[in-house]
Amino acid sequence: xxxxxxxxxxxxxxxxxxxxxxxxxxxxxxxxxxxxxxxxxxxxxxxxxxxxxxxxxxxxxxxxxxxxxxxxxxxxxxxxxxxxxxxxxxxxxxxxxxxxxxxxxxxxxxxxx
Numbered sequence: 001x002x003x004x005x006x007x008x009x010x011x012x013x014x015x016x017x018x019x020x021x022x023x024x025x026x027x028x029x030x031x032x033x034x035x036x037x038x039x040x041x042x043x044x045x046x047x048x049x050x051x052x053x054x055x056x057x058x059x060x061x062x063x064x065x066x067x068x069x070x071x072x073x074x075x076x077x078x079x080x081x082x083x084x085x086x087x088x089x090x091x092x093x094x095x096x097x098x099x100x101x102x103x104x105x106x107x108x109x110x111x112x113x
Contacts, residue, residue, distance in 0.1 A: 024078060052100070
């Protein structure tokens with residue numbers, strides 16, 4: 001195939017396909033850093049609660065703050081770190097929900113109020 005002639009007067013082939021590159025590619029190191037930092041963040045906030053109710057509310061609060069940071073990182077920073085934050089936050093909220101459901105099923109009373 002002959003090289004592309006941009007003038008169009010003598011078409012010699014198709015134009016080269018554009019290649020799109022990600023400006024900030026997601027890497028495993030970024031995801032791991034976000035996950036480890038969020039895990040420490042949720043554990044520290046979870047330890048502030050002295051009971052199941054305190055643990056759940058502190059975990060929800062810490063997760064909401066972590067997700068705000070993740071949104072900022074998606075917009076202006078490293079999306080790999082944001083993915084790690086989102087994954088671990090979802091896992092932490094799931095653990096809190098499982099603890100509430102277990103207490104609710106065993107006692108028959110909603111534990112959060």
